[in-house]
Amino acid sequence: MALALGLGSLFNHSESPNVTYTLDPALDCIKYMSARDVQADEELCIYYGQNLWFSAAQSATANASIAEVDDGWGGLTAVVDDDIVCESNEITNPYADGSQDEIISEDELPFIRFKLPPEEEDAESIRTAQAWIVDVPESRHITTLLKWLKQAGLDGPELGHLKRIRKHGATTSLLLCTEPDIPQLPQDLNLPAPYLLPVPVSSALTLPSLALKSALWPTMYTPRRKDEPEPWTRGKLKWAWDAMKSAVDEALRAQCDDRELPIAAYIPEPFSLANDTILITRDASSAFIASDTRHGTGHPLRHAAINAVRKLADSQTSKDASQPAIATSETDQASRNGTNYLLTDQTFFITHEPCIMCSMALLHSRVKEVVYLYPMSKTGGCGGCSCLPTLKGVNHRFGILQWKLGGPYGRFVEEELAVAETIDA
Numbered sequence: 149m150a151l152a153l154g155l156g157s158l159f160n161h162s163e164s165p166n167v168t169y170t171l172d173p174a175l176d177c178i179k180y181m182s183a184r185d186v187q188a189d190e191e192l193c194i195y196y197g198q199n200l201w202f203s204a205a206q207s208a209t210a211n212a213s214i215a216e217v218d219d220g221w222g223g224l225t226a227v228v229d230d231d232i233v234c235e236s237n238e239i240t241n242p243y244a245d246g247s248q249d250e251i252i253s254e255d256e257l258p259f260i261r262f263k264l265p266p267e268e269e270d271a272e273s274i275r276t277a278q279a280w281i282v283d284v285p286e287s288r289h290i291t292t293l294l295k296w297l298k299q300a301g302l303d304g305p306e307l308g309h310l311k312r313i314r315k316h317g318a319t320t321s322l323l324l325c326t327e328p329d330i331p332q333l334p335q336d337l338n339l340p341a342p343y344l345l346p347v348p349v350s351s352a353l354t355l356p357s358l359a360l361k362s363a364l365w366p367t368m369y370t371p372r373r374k375d376e377p378e379p380w381t382r383g384k385l386k387w388a389w390d391a392m393k394s395a396v397d398e399a400l401r402a403q404c405d406d407r408e409l410p411i412a413a414y415i416p417e418p419f420s421l422a423n424d425t426i427l428i429t430r431d432a433s434s435a436f437i438a439s440d441t442r443h444g445t446g447h448p449l450r451h452a453a454i455n456a457v458r459k460l461a462d463s464q465t466s467k468d469a470s471q472p473a474i475a476t477s478e479t480d481q482a483s484r485n486g487t488n489y490l491l492t493d494q495t496f497f498i499t500h501e502p503c504i505m506c507s508m509a510l511l512h513s514r515v516k517e518v519v520y521l522y523p524m525s526k527t528g529g530c531g532g533c534s535c536l537p538t539l540k541g542v543n544h545r546f547g548i549l550q551w552k553l554g555g556p557y558g559r560f561v562e563e564e565l566a567v568a569e570t571i572d573a
């Protein structure tokens with residue numbers, strides 16, 4: 149934690165801040181940097197995060213005219229956007245009426261599901277990476293070592309698809325990290341030297357795969373991402389339709405009010421079918437929506453998908469801060485892995501096919517599936533120019549659903565949401 153005193157406590161909050169900050173624990177200081185050119189008399193604002201404790205006023209910064217800000221294009225973004233007319237889009241949800249439990253056949257679904265190649269299920273096709281393991285002769289040292297892993301920053305999500313501890317006969321072993329890091333273990337525990345073992349690079353989607361992978365190292369079982377397509381009920385389609393509409397509305401708002409690209413992402417509260425077992429999920433108390441802010445912030449990486457994941461992460465971090473920092477048992481460790489993976493079991497809605505960077509961010513967040521409307525054939529990372537979940541070397545797969553272009557959304561796709569084909573969405 150860091151508490152800003154003096155001038156640092158004077159910054160107000162803005163959704164499109166002109167100041168960013170970083171914490172420097174070594175110097176005990178917070179460093180503030182302008183994120184774009186600042187005009188005379190323009191208020192300096194920072195981003196407080198997702199969970200505001202007050203109702204935010206529209207700041208001068210959010211309303212700053214783009215024409216007065218150097219956008220890196222000689223002000224051209226403002227010229228291009230000058231004739232935007234903001235209209236409200238009243239279209240009704242076609243799934244609102246009728247039995248909400250009825251399963252809708254594949255042909256009648258409003259989107260096309262991309263079929264990913266089948267999951268590996270024989271010993272040869274299991275992809276592995278070398279990881280450092282240490283045997284722990286005294287079980288009382290396990291808790292100390294789990295604390296140490298966290299302090300050493302080795303508890304990141306990269307190994308979240310594996311269990312940390314393996315009991316093999318009388319031997320208890322601990323998974324430390326993947327190559328090439330060579331862990332420097334605490335000296336005072338008199339541990340034997342760590343050794344390298346091949347471990348699976350992804351969780352198991354089927355029981356045969358679980359048995360094969362766990363023979364290498366105990367692996368998490370995530371059967372929800374199996375190859376058979378999940379049935380969609382009318383009720384779930386209603387939920388998805390509303391979610392996509394929220395993303396479309398936010399994209400149009402961002403284009404109109406903020407002069408941004410009309411791209412937005414939405415992470416709704418998960419829809420749970422009756423009898424559905426959600427294995428690991430975040431505490432879904434709210435939905436997260438974000439638009440692209442690369443122009444307003446002058447930051448080329450502020451894409452809608454990244455912004456939405458960041459909002460979720462900010463909310464998760466503030467929740468984590470109120471919980472015990474160290475997980476002591478194997479089960480606690482597993483659930484912490486679940487929360488580190490921000491989008492486990494989540495459906496992610498986005499107006500445009502996410503670019504390669506954003507698709508990778510979604511993959512790292514362990515998203516369950518991505519639903520998009522506007523295909524980006526030159527830049528998309530979900531089948532457009534590349535398909536991230538099928539790349540060799542990635543350790544997670546997610547479903548990809550492209551909303552069909554006809555129907556009520558067709559108009560948006562052809563007109564309001566159109567962006568240049570070379571844009572990275």
Ligand SMILES: C[S@@+](CC[C@H](N)C(=O)[O-])C[C@H]1O[C@@H](n2cnc3c(N)ncnc32)[C@H](O)[C@@H]1O
Pocket residue numbers: 157158159160161162202203204205206207
């Ligand atoms: C760290 S202080 C910011 C400085 C404060 N405005 C002052 O004059 O001392 C945080 C408080 O400022 C107010 N605040 C900050 N950003 C705001 C915004 N966008 N809209 C309304 N109030 C805001 C809230 O009351 C919040 O609790």
